[in-house]
Amino acid sequence: MKLALGLFGLFGALSALIGSLQVHRATTIVISGDYLGHVQPCGCTSPQRGGLLRLATLVHRLEATSDVVLLSTGALSGDIKRQDALKLETTAQILGALKVAAVNLTPEDAKLGLGALQSIQNQTGGKLLTSSVQGNGPVTFAQTETTDGLTIGGVSTQPDLLARNVLRQANSVEAATEFLVTSAKESESSPVLLLDGPKERAEAIAKQFPKLALIVYRSASDPETDAETVGSTLLVTPGQEGKFALTITLEDGKLGNYSAVPLDPEFPNDAQASRYFRAYLSEVDREGLLDKAVRQASKAFAGSQSCAKCHAADTKIWQHSKHSVALQSLEKVGEARDPECVKCHVTGLNLNTGFRSIKATPGLANVSCESCHGNAVLHSLQPKKVKLPKVQLKMCTNCHTADQSPKFNPLTYWAKIQHK
Ligand code: HEC
Numbered sequence: 001m002k003l004a005l006g007l008f009g010l011f012g013a014l015s016a017l018i019g020s021l022q023v024h025r026a027t028t029i030v031i032s033g034d035y036l037g038h039v040q041p042c043g044c045t046s047p048q049r050g051g052l053l054r055l056a057t058l059v060h061r062l063e064a065t066s067d068v069v070l071l072s073t074g075a076l077s078g079d080i081k082r083q084d085a086l087k088l089e090t091t092a093q094i095l096g097a098l099k100v101a102a103v104n105l106t107p108e109d110a111k112l113g114l115g116a117l118q119s120i121q122n123q124t125g126g127k128l129l130t131s132s133v134q135g136n137g138p139v140t141f142a143q144t145e146t147t148d149g150l151t152i153g154g155v156s157t158q159p160d161l162l163a164r165n166v167l168r169q170a171n172s173v174e175a176a177t178e179f180l181v182t183s184a185k186e187s188e189s190s191p192v193l194l195l196d197g198p199k200e201r202a203e204a205i206a207k208q209f210p211k212l213a214l215i216v217y218r219s220a221s222d223p224e225t226d227a228e229t230v231g232s233t234l235l236v237t238p239g240q241e242g243k244f245a246l247t248i249t250l251e252d253g254k255l256g257n258y259s260a261v262p263l264d265p266e267f268p269n270d271a272q273a274s275r276y277f278r279a280y281l282s283e284v285d286r287e288g289l290l291d292k293a294v295r296q297a298s299k300a301f302a303g304s305q306s307c308a309k310c311h312a313a314d315t316k317i318w319q320h321s322k323h324s325v326a327l328q329s330l331e332k333v334g335e336a337r338d339p340e341c342v343k344c345h346v347t348g349l350n351l352n353t354g355f356r357s358i359k360a361t362p363g364l365a366n367v368s369c370e371s372c373h374g375n376a377v378l379h380s381l382q383p384k385k386v387k388l389p390k391v392q393l394k395m396c397t398n399c400h401t402a403d404q405s406p407k408f409n410p411l412t413y414w415a416k417i418q419h420k
């Protein structure tokens with residue numbers, strides 16, 4: 001009995017200690033968003049910045065020492081194709097696994113339709129919110145979310161666009177923000193505004209509603225090194241494509257220690273998020289999205305094997321270049337059935353005479369001869385009569401874009417691949 005009591009006392013003391021430690025655990029607000037379909041960097045060059053697989057690692061690292069309130073500015077998707085819906089779902093799944101506290105509803109995601117929005121709600125436990133629409137619609141959105149001494153609201157500067165897509169009535173920016181500030185006052189917490197709108201709007205709102213503790217706005221530029229303040233309101237943006245995550249500490253109701261963390265390779269991919277990403281790739285394959293690529297009418301291609309018999313030397317040089325193994329590079333990373341990748345790693349995916357599969361069109365797999373020289377069937381038949389046009393630099397930059405090939409230099413790159 002005594003022993004039991006003694007143990008009980010010890011446990012009591014221990015749990016009180018743990019309890020008091022928990023009380024003093026700091027809170028870190030993590031802000032991410034505007035993924036626009038960028039779940040994971042493509043890997044065409046290195047180092048590349050961003051990705052939800054790294055964001056997950058950052059969040060888990062912070063969780064070791066503090067409570068984390070993860071906020072997302074939304075814009076999970078960049079377009080409205082089937083693959084965009086799949087990416088939206090994967091992004092929502094990862095945010096859900098990270099126990100995201102709030103995701104702002106933006107026109108980008110609303111455009112994908114109610115099914116996609118319901119899927120975000122299912123994956124995140126209903127954390128997609130907005131104060132910018134009112135009334136009942138097929139999908140339910142909370143207007144605000146209160147957690148860890150914060151009340152978070154989502155406001156759009158394009159409420160009409162939002163309302164049209166979610167079948168509700170629009171709330172003006174002022175009414176929606178007013179609602180947030182009032183809700184925060186009632187729950188004695190600090191109001192945080194996720195704003196679907198630019199910096200100038202954020203500044204104007206901060207002046208109009210000085211009680212706001214934090215406004216997260218949207219911007220195509222990278223985040224600022226130091227957070228801007230208007231009165232006592234902090235103004236920040238995570239930038240675009242999920243390249244950065246912002247961290248802000250919350251202690252005794254005060255925000256501080258703003259930092260814009262670049263999601264560079266020092267953050268390894270989180271295992272669980274990677275599983276979700278691989279499941280997404282399997283689904284892209286299973287649904288045959290590569291076979292459903294949109295194609296335009298085009299002249300027939302000859303295929304690189306047919307050039308080889310007359311251009312042995314050029315073919316040999318090509319075979320030693322990376323262009324001849326571009327599809328293999330995708331196979332190595334498990335993305336050879338992803339049309340968003342394949343389009344630049346083969347010849348003519350967007351043309352009805354272009355690449356279909358290695359089996360059906362072996363001469364158009366990889367960046368083959370006609371990727372640069374154009375359709376050459378007639379030339380192959382009558383080489384003296386039908387001349388091919390000179391290769392233009394524009395051909396290269398169709399694929400060597402700023403994102404995929406940031407080190408592209410016309411002089412050095414050209415010198416590397418010309419067959420001399
Ligand atoms: C807009 C065209 C384009 C798209 C889309 C594209 N790539 Fe690439 N990829 C390139 C180019 C160009 C290079 C060569 C870059 C360089 O060397 O400057 C490359 C290189 C690569 C490499 C080789 C990197 C190395 O270190 O050797 C891999 C792997 C790769 N891409 C994977 C992908 C994946 C995965 C996707 C889809 C998520 C993708 N690519 C989408 C154009 C593209």
Ligand code: HEC
Binds near residue numbers: 307308370390
């Ligand atoms: C990445 C683009 C690219 C690919 C792929 C490519 N070439 Fe070329 N090719 C060039 C460029 C650039 C030149 C130089 C043209 C110039 O300077 O105007 C060239 C020149 C040539 C010439 C002219 C003669 C010479 O040797 O300079 C022939 C023939 C030729 N290529 C055949 C081929 C064949 C056959 C293949 C496939 C096995 C191929 N090329 C693949 C870009 C490419």
Ligand code: HEC
Binds near residue numbers: 303307373
């Ligand atoms: C039957 C042989 C033959 C085939 C097949 C052939 N070529 Fe040629 N190609 C030639 C000859 C010969 C010339 C040189 C023409 C001249 O100098 O008048 C030439 C020239 C070229 C040139 C230089 C520009 C020009 O038109 O003179 C390029 C580029 C080229 N070929 C690319 C290709 C590509 C790409 C293929 C495959 C799709 C291909 N050729 C297939 C025989 C062939």
Ligand code: HEC
Binds near residue numbers: 393417
């Ligand atoms: C159809 C898309 C496409 C076109 C057109 C294209 N490239 Fe590429 N290029 C790629 C891809 C994809 C890779 C990377 C392949 C890999 O590593 O798997 C690449 C790689 C390269 C490399 C690295 C090659 C090596 O062997 O190290 C050079 C250099 C290059 N491209 C130059 C050019 C130039 C110059 C042109 C225009 C004359 C051009 N490319 C046209 C897609 C393209």
